[in-house]
Amino acid sequence: MEPLKNIESLAYFSPEILLVVFAAAVIISDLIVKNRESNIVAYISLVGLGCSLVAILVTNSFINSNEPISLFFGMIRLDGFAVFFKILLLLATAATILFSLRSEELDVRLKGEYYALLLAVTFGMFLMASSTNLLMIFISLETVSLTSYILAGFLTHSPRSSEAAFKYITYGAVASGTMLFGLSMLFGMAGTGDLMQISSQVAAVLDSGGVSTLTVLIAITFILAGIGYKIASVPFHMWSPDVYEGAPIPITAFLSVASKAAGFALFLRFFHVGFGKPEILQSIDWGLLLAIVSALTMTVGNLAALPQQNVKRLLAYSSIAHGGYLLMGAVLLTTEGLGAIFFYLIVYLFMNLGAFYVVVLVANEAGTEMIDGYRGLATRAPFVACAMAIFLFSLTGIPPLAGFFGKWVLFYAVIGEGLYWLAFIGLLNSVVSLYYYARIVKAMYLESTEDTDSFSFPTSTIALLSVFVVPTILIGFLPIFYTLSEKIILQ
Amino acid sequence: MSLQHYLVISSILFSLGIFAVLTRKNAISILMGIELILNSCNLNFVAFSRFITPAESIVGSEVFRFDGQIIAIFGIVLAAAEAAVFLAIILAIYREFGSIRPDEVDTLKG
Amino acid sequence: MEFTLKTFIFYGFALSTIASALAVVTVRNIVHAAFALMVTLFGVAGLYVFLQADFLAATQVIVYVGGILVLILFGVMMTSGRLEMRIHIERGQLLLGAGISFALLMLLLTVIANTPIWKNLTDDGTPLSPTTERIGQLILNEKFLLPFEVVSVLLLVALIGAALISRKEVRE
């Protein structure tokens, strides 16, 4: 199908437009509303997300599953893949907004900017998930990055937050600069910026000897730096623990889920569409490269998580490790692998956000992010402790929690390709990960504290927590999620 | 003035940018390094679009000659935005830490 | 390739670009570095002209030299009284940095030398149709509308963010 022109594309672009509109609405209403304590802007943002969700579903109904729609002269594309990620990102953003409502770290006077930025970053992520042009890829990535830098440094009175922002932007700028250089090389090889054409072009020039494999290797490695930093894979992961620790907790949660998911969306689209051609795949052993990266990522993440005392930082490393698990599914870009990544992202969304929500709650009540602060939580706040235990064990991958099923599909995909060693490393890693997750559980359940007065949470908090707990328990049992890869065809 | 001339220049700029980023002990110098990198990328784009035979395109190969330039324009804009935010963050860092030496901003680690 | 004035000027731009870039990364005084950067940016702008990208060259000068560089100088002044960087750079870091950047350079040069499709492409000098107009059409009406709009959002965000973060009075 021919790419649609600008005006024709607008209807299909409505979710993104709505986000921007509501971001503007947030800023405007922030100027209007005088009461700083009011959370009206947060609700407006939520409404915006809701509208966007409706729009996504409506646009989704336009999609003929076999024929994705190219918009804006092929700049972006609307397909099941994009829709899936948009919904995922939308949920993550909504959760982040809800967390932010509970968080006590955030400066009440900057609410308008905060929520507007959240909507803007979501907008950028939507584009990341649907870009099919090198320029769009870069711009959307930069949109997300720049907004993320600001959000990470949002706590202007906190040195840690500023430091996080500083590290983030330095790291991000270098990584995206490197990526841009790689993109330019790709541009030079293919003679086009259109991702759909790049693969065939590159394959052709490779085939004709017009370019050497080294050229392709360097270009893609440079690009990998940009994407790898988004999904925090080794060796591009080093920013994430510091940034996660310094950033406000809701933002950490957001980065660890949404940013990573968007990174994966980009990664998958870029590699699957742009470099899914067997000729290119064969030119260099991409599978091996990604497998090694994946193995290193999860190992480093898990090992480094072991000695952590700060739960936020621990979860940062944990999310690095989970990035590694997810990468396993991407190794050979098989349908099973993609399905596994989709499934795992859903699961990861719930369990990781849930865990961060508990971190928010504990930080509010106990005033600390350290593991010691979780002592005796089982008696002080039984439901919260129980929920946390569920999230953590799900992150470990213990049946019957959803995390297990997520890991199962991943390992299944990996072993399906005969990469037993990678599966084995992955599984050993999940054994190691048990150790540090269990440390938190141990603190909550097996240790006690002198301070025994219980925390009381409003029902809304418990309800929100349940929203994460229930899927974490149930997703694995619902067959529908396993067939995502059939529904989301990525072309 | 073949394509390779430009490519060599941009490669040198890129490497120098990397060098700056890695070794300079001032956050602003690092920013300058980043600007060098971005410039090298822009130069690449423009050079490629000028010389390379374009792929078959629905919008015509003529557009390709402009593609690089427009990408470079966007690159400049993004660089500007990034620089603005970067400098804002440097200011914040300076406020909190009293220094913009990157290795002194290391409370988060381990 | 005959040695004409054009080539002479080209090499002049190229050399000044590289030399000043070298200065950017080596001189100790940050203001000097900033001025060296200005030279580099001018040089790159000149190279754009050679590539028939006149509009781009102008943009480069205006945005970079006029905008970014001034911003940087502001930053320099706001963050530090001392312009000298009498900071001891660890030899190891220096060597490692040099090593990595040199390795990257070598890799890139190898690639440039060994990529047939990039070889022997010389500029025929044909001017493009009025660049500014065409660019304007492309950006505002054709292919690049969406990036343009997105960048506008991006700039807005950067604006809000930069203001937000550098705002002093937020601190009680």
Place this chain on the structure above:
Amino acid sequence: MVVSLISIILLAPLASFAIFALLGLAKRNFPRQDYLSTFAMLVALGCSLYLIQEVVSDPKPLTVEWLSLGSVTFSMGFYLDSVTVIMLIVVTLVSSLVHIFSIGYMHGDPRYPRFFAFLSLFSFSMLFLVVSDNLLGIYIGWELVGLCSYLLIGFWFEKDSAANACKKAFLTTRVGDVGMFIGMMMLFAEFKTLSLYGDNGIFDAVTTLESGQIAGLSIAGILIFCGAVGKSAQVPLHTWLPDAMEGPTPVSALIHAATMVAAGVYLVARMFPILTPTSSLVIAYVGGITALVAATIAIVRFDIKRVLAYSTVSQLGYMMLAIGAGSYVAGLFHLTTHAFFKALLFLGSGSVIHAFHAMHAHHDDEHTDDAEHEHDDHSLVHEHGSEIPPDQDMRNMGGLRKKMPWTFGTMLVATLSISGVPFVFSGFWSKDKILAGVLGRAMEWNSVHHYILFSMALIAAGITAFYMFRLIFMTFFGEPRNQEMHNMAHESPWVMTVPLIILAALSFPIVNTGWFNKDYVKPPEQHHVSAPQHAYVSPDTKTADANFGFSLFGTSEAEAAEEDGGNGTTYTDDAHYAVHKLAHNIAMVLSICVAGLGILLSWMFYQRRTFSAEGVATTFRPVYNLFWNKYYFDEFYDGVLVALTVWKSRLFAKFDLSFIDGIVNGVGKVTRDIFAAFIGFFDNRVVDGLVNRVAEVTWAAGGRIRKIQTGAIQTYLFVVLGGIVLIILIFRLF
């Protein structure tokens, strides 16, 4: 009918125990457990007596499938032949008498009902063992009697010596049982069944074995015999039996003299058809050595019960020797006679002890008070109280014959019987038959082994007579050595003396040898025992009518030929027949001589005091020490086996802690060192609560990775760009 009778025999005592156990759960007791148990035993006795006439009708009245595992089936069932019936009667009879005796003897014990319940359980187990028609059933009964023995030896468990003794008994016999079990496994592996009789039983299958398989059969036979070595206290596993005397005396009489220890003999007899020349010879030698060793030890004991215990060991060795030498009938005959007179001796000694006991309550624990409270960790089989309780010390006795006439009289009968005083005492006949059988085989086969065995048996017979009369003289004759105790002594009440009298009556041949008449007990065939020159002939059948006028045990030649005619052996070899006849005559003369000699010497030592026992002991100090210390068996076990076992288990425990974890540790260390060498970070002291060293290493690795995370942004950038270069270079190289 037969089945229900046997069932009653088994169930009556079991019911008695079950009632006790069930009420016990409710912390109650049946009002008269003693009567209940005794009654149950008497019922069983009655049924057993009735069974005598039922033998011929059907040897396998009942077979039920116990376990079926597809191709393999284990069945349980009864086997009823003459031997079974004899054993049933012996067991029920002795058991009944011991029950009755115990009513008096155990009177006043705080755990009085429990005692009877245990006796019932024992009786059940023993009877079950006896009637079983398969090895599995025998093994079950076998172990159950072991359990009862354990429970009853340890009946007065407050005494450390009793607690040790019961454990020792169980463990020692278990060692033998394991051998037996291995033997069973061998048989099972070969024949795929553990049933002995019937069409596919082991005895049937064994006839088809090739000569090449005989070696295996020998081993199996010896292994099965190992069980008997343990249970019947043969050398080298005999040490538990003397210690078992820590149990109440009726227990010693029933279990450790008459029945359970004889089960080993019974077992070997049951397995007679699978014995090969090799295994037979091993059995005979073990029996012979046991007879001799135990007899010599008995000479120097002063504890009245221990003398009897060693005597029992010795006599059991005798029986083993008999069966090993092929004298099947003689062995079983001796088993029967021995059961009665040894039970009598024990009960008699019990009566004596009871008499002395009046001055001590059962539990005054005079001799255990000094006993160490701390438990010796190393002691598994260790025997504690080697000092003799005063009421059992013969040196405290003497001159009791007037005080306790019934006891004395009955015990004297038993002593005469065991010593082999000719003609009127059953012991003479059974012993004589053994000697004759062994000598007969020796002469017939011209076998040096059997001559040696014969001489062992003969010497043992002499020594037996000596020490038994020593016992009588020291206990009942002479002057009271401990006047105070003597004054307290008294004749026991009738419930105790009546059983003694009955048993004494049973020590006369007219009463019990009738069972071993020509029709009743027939030796089974041994297919794999073949004489060097001529076909196998059982010595029993051949020496039959050499009995001076007593044809009770005889089988005429013609009859034997008739009965055994099927298997082609000839019984008309006159020379062979003559040999046995001659052997019997020689044996009889010799046995009378040695018995007489023994009694005479005993009289001269202990009654006339012609020689001083102490003097002899001093003269032959090393020999005396050897006897006194029981050939150092206990020391050997304690010192070597136990130490070894404990050491080994300690080692294992240590292994568990240090080795397994040590491997992990080592791996960890190596990994850590390599890690350290590479990265150059020194060892990170690892925090608490690690699962193990692997975790430690993992943790350390985590720590190292942490340290790369320096916090300085440029380090990160180095990693990023260095990583890019590395990736490119690595993939460029491949």
Place this chain on the structure above:
Amino acid sequence: MLLSLMIFVPLFGMIVVLLLPRESEELIKRTTLAFTLVPLVLAVVLFVSYDRSSAGTQYFVNVPWIDAFNINYYIGIDGLSVTLLLLTALLGPICVLASWRNIEKGLKAYMALFLLLETGMLGFFAALDLFLFFVFFELTLLPMYFLIGVWGGPRREYAAIKFFLYTLFGSVLMLVAMIAVYLNSNVINGVAEGARTFDIPTLITLAGTTGHALADSTFQMWVFIGFFIGFAVKVPIFPFHTWLPDAHVEAPTAISVILAGVLLKMGTYGIVRVNMAMFPEGLDFFTNGAGFWGNSLALLGFINIVYGSFCALAQTDFKKLVAYSSIGHMGFVILGLAAGNSAGINGAILQMFNHGVISAMLFLLVGVLYDRAHHREINGFGGIATKMPVYTGITTLAFMASLGLPGLSGFVGEALSLLGAFQEFELITILSTIGIVVGAAYFLWTLQRVFLGQLNPKYEDLPEINRREIMTLVPLGILTIVLGIWPNFALDMFSESVTNLVNALNGI
């Protein structure tokens, strides 16, 4: 339906218990008891109504679950599983009773977790879909971790995490093997066709089909190893056993009972259900193959027996002793399974059941004593037979059963295992009989040190075992005796299934 009901009633019970108010402890206990009694009743019904003459799967339910992977909710019972289901269901209420008084904190959570655990165990024994099987296998981990970790002894954290890590490590290997099996389940002669499956009966058939990828002997060997290690950790088989003593010592009584009674059986059940039935070639390599490997499985059994027994001998902690004795006794199971013949496998399975009953008794008994004396140091007692005669009687029964006294259940399984094993591995079996003697040694020695001899004056006032405790022990004691006298009671259930298995093994 009956079966599903049985599996999920405890889960439902968990929800009910969670909804009850925290303060009404009696109500919570009674509710839990009721919800554990239901599976017991159902198990008895199943046990009785199971058609013993047919070895096939009965009462099966097969409902599609995750279509994408052809995973079904497929449960059913054969003789083996119904026996173990009965064991599990029986221990449920007993454990609840055993926890009646000595859970001091968080009773509600304890009971809820216990019910969850029970669902996991019941489901595991009934699952016929490999994936479901694995899920239930792992489902027991979490509750167990908490039950040990929260309600355990002083070193509970260590023990709990050790248990967790070891088991997780094992199951990780199992997961790899499982996926490998699944992936190869549709490959015939190198060509993949049709749907893949997790269906255990189907997989068993496929593994016996010539040319099928699952039937490849090298493949089977590796997969066998993967599954085996997973199960070996659970059994536990040397050298994966070190978690067991710690877990047992720290766990509360009822949890020790479950651990020894059921969880260990999950390992051996898995070996029978998966390793033996599905990978006969793999089994063949380790039991009949050439040289060392052909003896390896039997050797493991032997090492377990001897090693466990000797370690038990060296213990002075009552509970640790029992724990090590479990290791020894599970060795007989392994030995019997290694034999691969009718007697061996039947014996092994019977031993599984019997050990479940007996070790449950032993741990309950240790618990009884611990509740009174608050320590378990064997040498710290002495002569308590005078004070607690009934307790002593029951203990003697349990000890005797455990040391393999004929007439009690422990003997039959042990003897059959050995009989079977002897036919295949003579020397190893003979050496294994050392375990019988050592087993007797440590139990008798314990009996002596704890119960016999002079009464330790410290325990003058030791109260006798009470009625509730007797109630927990009596059913087990009766089973011990009944099975000793009439082993067909249980053996009948699975001997047909075993015959099929043996035939399949011999059919190679």
